[in-house]
Amino acid sequence: MDVQGGIENIVIRLSQHLHLTGHQVILISSGGELVEGLRKYATHIRFDGRTSLNALACKILEISSKDVVITGFDPFSTALSFAVAQSISHTRGRTIAFSAGVFHPRDYFREHEASHLKLMNFFLGRFVVSSGLFFMNSACRESHAAFFRKNLGLHKVIPVPMEARRESFSVKRNERIRICSVGRIVPFKAYNFCAASILNDLNGPDPIFSWDIYGHGTHEAQLLATIQRESGGQLRFLGSLAQSSFDRTVLEYDVFVGMGTAAIQSAQLGVPTVCAIDQEPKHCYGFIYNVPFGNVGERQEGIPKHLLSHVLSDYARMPFEQKCYVSKRCARAVEGYDISSFVQGICTFPVLKPSLTNWLRASYCRMYITINTETRARRIFRKLRHIKKVFDRRRT
Numbered sequence: 001m002d003v004q005g006g007i008e009n010i011v012i013r014l015s016q017h018l019h020l021t022g023h024q025v026i027l028i029s030s031g032g033e034l035v036e037g038l039r040k041y042a043t044h045i046r047f048d049g050r051t052s053l054n055a056l057a058c059k060i061l062e063i064s065s066k067d068v069v070i071t072g073f074d075p076f077s078t079a080l081s082f083a084v085a086q087s088i089s090h091t092r093g094r095t096i097a098f099s100a101g102v103f104h105p106r107d108y109f110r111e112h113e114a115s116h117l118k119l120m121n122f123f124l125g126r127f128v129v130s131s132g133l134f135f136m137n138s139a140c141r142e143s144h145a146a147f148f149r150k151n152l153g154l155h156k157v158i159p160v161p162m163e164a165r166r167e168s169f170s171v172k173r174n175e176r177i178r179i180c181s182v183g184r185i186v187p188f189k190a191y192n193f194c195a196a197s198i199l200n201d202l203n204g205p206d207p208i209f210s211w212d213i214y215g216h217g218t219h220e221a222q223l224l225a226t227i228q229r230e231s232g233g234q235l236r237f238l239g240s241l242a243q244s245s246f247d248r249t250v251l252e253y254d255v256f257v258g259m260g261t262a263a264i265q266s267a268q269l270g271v272p273t274v275c276a277i278d279q280e281p282k283h284c285y286g287f288i289y290n291v292p293f294g295n296v297g298e299r300q301e302g303i304p305k306h307l308l309s310h311v312l313s314d315y316a317r318m319p320f321e322q323k324c325y326v327s328k329r330c331a332r333a334v335e336g337y338d339i340s341s342f343v344q345g346i347c348t349f350p351v352l353k354p355s356l357t358n359w360l361r362a363s364y365c366r367m368y369i370t371i372n373t374e375t376r377a378r379r380i381f382r383k384l385r386h387i388k389k390v391f392d393r394r395r396t
Contacts, residue, residue: 006160006183006261007073007103008034009243014161015041017339024064028056028080047080049373053366057087061094071346072100072129075108075121076372079365082129086362089352099132099349103160105143105278105298111187120368126150128361132349134158137294159294161342162264167331169251169270171323176208177316180253180271182241182262185217190281191257191308192223196230198282201309203234208316210234212253214241255315257308259297263288264337267330272323274311284308287326289333 015025015038025042029035035044045059060068070085072078078100085098102108108121125133126148134156135141145152183189191198195211202209211234213223220237227235241249247269250256256266256273267273267288275285276297283305285291291303315326352358 008037009261010103010160011073012037012041012243013163014339014342017161017163018343024066026060026063028077028084049369053080053083053369054087057084057091060084061088061091067094068096069347069349070096070098073103075124076369078129078132079124079368082132083362083365083369085352086354086358086365089354089358095351097347097349098129098352099134099346100129101158101346102133102135102140102144105140107140108144109147117372120371122148123364124368128364134345136160137296137298138292139295139298139300142300143298156345157294158342158345159337160261160264160296161339162261162268162334162337163339165247165265165268167268167270167328168247169327169331171320171327172254173320174254175316176210177255177312178253179209179211179255179257179312180214180250180266181211181256181258182214182246182250182266183258183260185213185215185220185223185237187219188279189259189276190279191276191284193219193226194281194308196226196232196235198309198312199234200230200232202313203232207232207234209312211236211257213237214239214249216240255312257284257312261296263296264334267334268337270327270331272315272326273330274308276308277305280305282308284311286311287330287333289329293333293336 011027011034015027018025019041025038026045027035027038027042028045028047030048031046038044043063045056047056068088070081072081081100082098085096088094088096108125109118125144130148130150133152135144135152136157136159138157141152141155141157181192181195185192192213192215195213199207199209199211213236216239223237227237246262246265250266250271251269253271256263256271257276258266258273259276259278263273263275273288275288275291277283277285278297278299285297285303286306292300295303315323318326
């Protein structure tokens with residue numbers, strides 16, 4: 001929730017918990033600000049695409065003298081994790097368990113990804129790492145079952161790891177309703193781009209609703225343009241919010257609108273939390289207690305949708321006691337999110353054994369990594385291709 005997204009914050013929370021409970025944490029990544037956030041809790045091994053996977057495996061074995069549990073958090077890190085795990089599995093006297101989390105309903109088939117990558121992800125998830133896959137909720141499992149064309153009903157659902165929070169929100173006795181949203185500024189969080197329109201529907205000559213949006217992302221300029229064009233002055237974009245400032249900032253508001261881990265954190269505090277829906281600009285599921293446990297905004301059949309403006313206006317008209325009841329219900333709805341259960345879940349995956357089948361799977365993962373690693377040569381080639389396209393357009 002600062003420059004990191006939901007997955008990065010999951011990794012940070014999980015690493016902190018494991019470190020504080022006496023476990024050794026090793027992070028394999030290309031670097032960046034995630035490493036800074038984990039410097040106290042994890043040993044970092046840099047991977048830049050040129051690093052030998054066997055060398056990575058040797059470094060892990062040098063750092064840790066214990067058995068290893070390795071987990072991927074997106075398709076690329078899953079391929080990397082499996083290839084490294086297969087190398088470690090040949091070491092006598094050491095065991096390694098492999099697992100791979102899916103934390104987005106379109107994790108293996110994102111809209112902006114090239115068709116060749118979606119095809120590679122299909123083979124990766126369906127055939128290569130399928131036995132180690134787990135899902136953050138049933139909606140993610142169902143969407144990937146459709147993409148992989150495979151029954152995933154026996155695969156585990158392990159809700160995202162969240163540390164406990166003290167329920168510290170107090171309902172305010174005022175007529176004005178201050179709304180808050182925190183998260184990445186990206187197209188699938190469409191409510192951000194319709195917030196101005198929703199406020200215009202809610203507010204009359206004497207506006208009682210205001211909305212502050214915190215976050216970062218690829219579409220900040222589009223959001224700012226929308227605010228300047230449509231907002232009546234009650235909507236603000238305030239930029240990134242540091243994770244360390246999340247609780248005290250959100251507690252100042254009356255209602256939270258959002259999805260993902262930010263919605264869980266807000267509800268844990270007792271803030272009345274409206275669960276937005278993936279790619280839905282003006283609809284929501286109502287408050288977070290209206291969705292099945294584990295769903296934090298994913299599209300799922302059978303859950304009634306409501307207009308955001310109706311949910312917010314209904315809340316504004318509630319008597320004080322009913323608002324307090326909504327606050328309590330939101331907090332109760334997210335009590336089941338727990339880091340210890342997540343750790344226990346990923347530690348129960350079977351140990352990876354050396355075999356010809358696993359060697360072939362790891363070979364696919366090595367090919368996947370090679371094709372999808374951003375190398376200097378590839379960056380230069382892409383830049384030259386872009387320059388050529390611009391030149392061709394100007395010439396015509």
